[in-house]
Amino acid sequence: MSESGFFIVLIAMVGGAIRVSTPFMFVALGETLTEKSGRINLGLEGNLVLGAMVAYAGSYQTGSPWLGVLFAGLSGLVLGAMHGWICKLPKVNDIAVGIAFMSFGTGLAFFFGKPYIQPTAPRLEAIPLGGWSSNPSIAQALQVNPLFFVGIALAVFMWWALANTRWGLIVRMTGDSAASARAMGVSIDLVRLMATAAGGFLAGVGGAFLSLYYPGSWNEGLSSGQGLMAVALVIFARWDPIRCVWAALLFGAAGAIGPALQSIGISQGYYFFNAAPYILTLFIMIASARSKSAARDVPGELSLAK
C-alpha cells in the first residue's frame, strides 16, 4: 500500500512538474533574454497575470485558444515595450519600474477580467502521450500540453541563437559591456527595448498557459508569484536557456508536492507544502548568490551584478 502510494505520488509529481513548469519556463526564458541584454524586468508577474486574462478573454471571444495565446503574447509585448522604453530614460531605476508594471499589469487584468470569471472558454488540448499505458495515473500524468514542447524548443533555439548568431552576439555584447556595444555602433536602447519586449511576449504566453490549460480558468488568484519566482530562477539557471528548463521542472515538481500528497489523502500540512516553491526559491537564491560560477556568468551591465 505504502509502495503504491509512493508510486502514485512520484507519478503525480512528474506529471505535476511537466504541468506546473511551463509558465515558469516561458517567464524564465523571457527574463533570460531581457537580462542577457543588461536589463532586469521585475514586472513579468504583471505580464503573466495580464496574459492569463487576455488569453482567456481571447479564447472566449474568438473560440480559438491559440488565438488567445497570441493575444496574451501581444499584451505582454506591449507591457514589455513600455518597460523597455521607460527604462531608457535617464535616472530611471529598472527595478522600480518593474514593481510599477507588476501592479499596473495586475490592475489592468483585474479590471478587464471581471466579466470573464464566470464563463467557460475553450481550453488548449493536451497531447495524450500516456495512451500506451493502462495505468490511469500514468496516462493522466503524461497528458502534455503542446506549449511545454514549444517552450523546450524555444530554449534550445535561444541557447543556439545566443551563442551562434549575429543577433545573439549583439544581445550578449549589450548586456556585458555597453561601452563596447556603443563602440561597435549598436544602439543599446534599441537592443534592450527589443529584448524586453520579446521577454514580455514570452511571459504573456506563460500566462496563457495558466488560464487556458492548468489550472485552466481565469480568476484573480490565478498567479501567486510565479512570475517573480521565475526571475529568481534565472539567477539560479545562470542566464542559460537550457538550464532554465531544468530549473523550471524542479520548481514545477516542488509546486506539485502539495497536490500530489493530497491525491493519496495526505492533506496534513497542505499549506506548508504549498509554500514549498517559495522556500525552495529562497534557499536556491541563498546558495547561488555568492557562488563563483554565478559571478562568472552574470551579464556585466546588470544592476544585480553591480
Added chain:
Amino acid sequence: MTAVVSATPATARGLDPKAIASIEAVLIPVGALVASAILFSFFLLALGKSPATFFNLVWVGGFGSAFSIQNTLQRAAPLILTGLAFAIPARIGLTLLGAEGALVLGGFAAAAIAIPMVGGGWPPAVGLPIMAVTAMAAGGLWVGIAGWLRHYRGVNETISSLLLGYIAIAIMNFFVEGALRDPASANKPSTMPIGDAWRIGPIPGTSVHWGLAAGIVLAVALHILMSRTTFGFAARMTGGNVRAARAQGLPVGALVVVCCAIAGACSGLAGFYEVAAIHGQANASLIAGYGFTGILVAFLARQNPLAIVPVAILFGALDAAGGLVQRRMAMPDATVLVLQGIIFVVLLVSETFYGRIPFLQPKQTGDRT
C-alpha cells in the same frame, strides 16, 4: 564656504540648489499626479465613462462628509506604516517589498499571542501592549531576515522579501486552517476572536482607530531618526555610497539589518491595529494589499517620512471612495488598482525630470577666467 560655492555658476536667479531641490521634490510628484489623472481620464473616456463623475465621486467618497473623512483616515493608518516600511530601507539603498508579508505575520502573531491571554483572563491594558510588541517583533524579524541575507549572503533583497511575504501568508494559512482555527469560522478560517473587551476603541470624538496616531507619531520619530541623528546620517551615507561608508568604518551590516527590522516592525504594527482595532481576529482579510500600496505611497512621498502622512491620506481616500465608484459608475473594484498602476508608472517616468526642468536650472554665467 558660501563664497566658494557661489563662485561656480550655481545661482543665477537667487535660488540656491537646496531650494531648487525642494521645489522639484514637490513640483515633479504633483505634476506626475496631474498627468496620471489626465491619462486615467482618457482611459475612462475610452470606456464611455465620465472622468468628471469619477473624480467628483472620489472627492465625495474620500473627503465629502465627516463619515467619509474618517473612513479615509482609517484606511490611511496602515498605509502610513507600510509607506514607512518601504521608505526607511530605501534611504539605505534597499528596495524591500516585504511590507505585505510582515503586516500579515504581525497581525497573525498578535492574534495568536492574544489567545492564551484572553483565555487566562488577563486585563487588556496589559495584553494589548504585549500583542503590539509581538507583532512588531514578528514583522521586524521577518524583514530583518531579508536585510541579513542581503548583507551577509548577497541575496537580492527585493525578490527575497517578496518570497518571505508569500511564506508568511502560508504560515498564517497553515495555523488558521489547523491548530489555531476558530471552529465557528466556517467559510473564512480565522483565529479565535479576541473579543470586544480587547478591541482598541476609536480616538475619542472620532471613529478612527489609534493606528492613525501611531502612524503619525512614528513618521515624525523616524523623520527625526533619519535626518537628525548619527544613525540616520550613517544610514543615508550607506545608501549613497556603500564603499565610502565602509571606508569610514561604518557598521554597514548592522545598519542594513536595523533599517530592515524597523521597516518590518512598522508593518507588523499595522497588522496589530488591523487585528486589534478592525477585524478582531487574524484571517485572510489581512491580505488587503496595504503593503503594496505602501510602496507607491513611499515613492510619491520621495521616501520622506513626513510627506508619507499626507500621501497616505490621499491613497486612503482613493481606497475609501472605491466602493462608491463601484456602485455609482458600475465599474469593477479594480478601477482603483488601474489608477494606482498608472500613477506608479507615470511617477517613475517623472524621475527623469529631476535636474532637467529648464526654468529651474541655474544659468551658465560663463564668467570663467
